[in-house]
Amino acid sequence: MSKSDNLSEDEMVSYLKRTLSPTILVEGNDELSIYNRYLQDKINVEDIDILTCDGRAKLLNVFKRRTEFKNTKVVFVADKDMWFFAGIPEEYDNKVVFTDGYSLENDLYIESFFNRLLDANEARNFDRLIKELSVWFAFEVNRYKELEQAWCDRDVNQICPKEFLSESFKESINFVEPPAYIVESVYSEYTRALRGKNLFQALVRFLSHKNRKSKFSRENLIEMGAKFPNPRLEELVKKIVGKFQEYG
DSSP: OEEOSOOOHHHHHHHHHHOOSOEEEESSHHHHHHIIIIIHHHHOOTTOEEEEOSSHHHHHHHHHTGGGGTTSOEEEEEOOTTHHHHOOOTTTTTTSEEOSSSSHHHHHOOHHHHGGGSOHHHHHHHHHHHHHHHHHHHHHHHHHHHHSOOOOOOOHHHHOSSSSOOHHHHHHTTOOOOOHHHHHHHHHTHHHHSOHHHHHHHHHHHHTOTTOSSOOOHHHHHHHHHHSOOHHHHHHHHHHHHHHHTTO
16 A cells, blocks of 8 residues: 655644554655665565655654654655765664665666676766766755755756756856865766766666667666665665564
């Protein structure tokens, strides 16, 4: 069973007070779809319910009210987002299950397999694109560190429509060169550190190109990431199961 993300915070708390079903709270509909299609069987908890929260902020607000539904088995699962770089606040650490990488998409990205789908020329161009995206994302990471604000909900085709970062895009975000060490920290660990949606958009740019005989969509790749051997995803599932086991 799953519920849509149109419940208010109070409605979610009211639902959790009444339900007898073990429940996973996830951030939104993208996560819900992945859990329903691929992860529910791996978690293997009987009569499990999945509730979406329309974002991490609402999920964490419900978490803070967990004493109001203390008799319900609830596991909270969230993306690290910028806490990947800044660290998880102590009030949530080891209480909320967080992704290993920046987001669930990052945990679904199997570099050793996906990158083998690229031919040599595609691989070179993909690496160049990842370098450019790492510069942009390092700018957002630095902005977050300085202002605790970041605007990361951007499409790869907006950020880098060709080989280099778009000049008009850079002007629109008041871009300045970020510190080199942050660029390197993103690029060197891009499968975990670069925003997951952009990571898949970058890969799909090459794997779905019109001149390619064999094409892959984001949905194809997400399914592979969920079904093929994937240590990061297996660890996430293990943490969720462990949280349910804490209830006895």
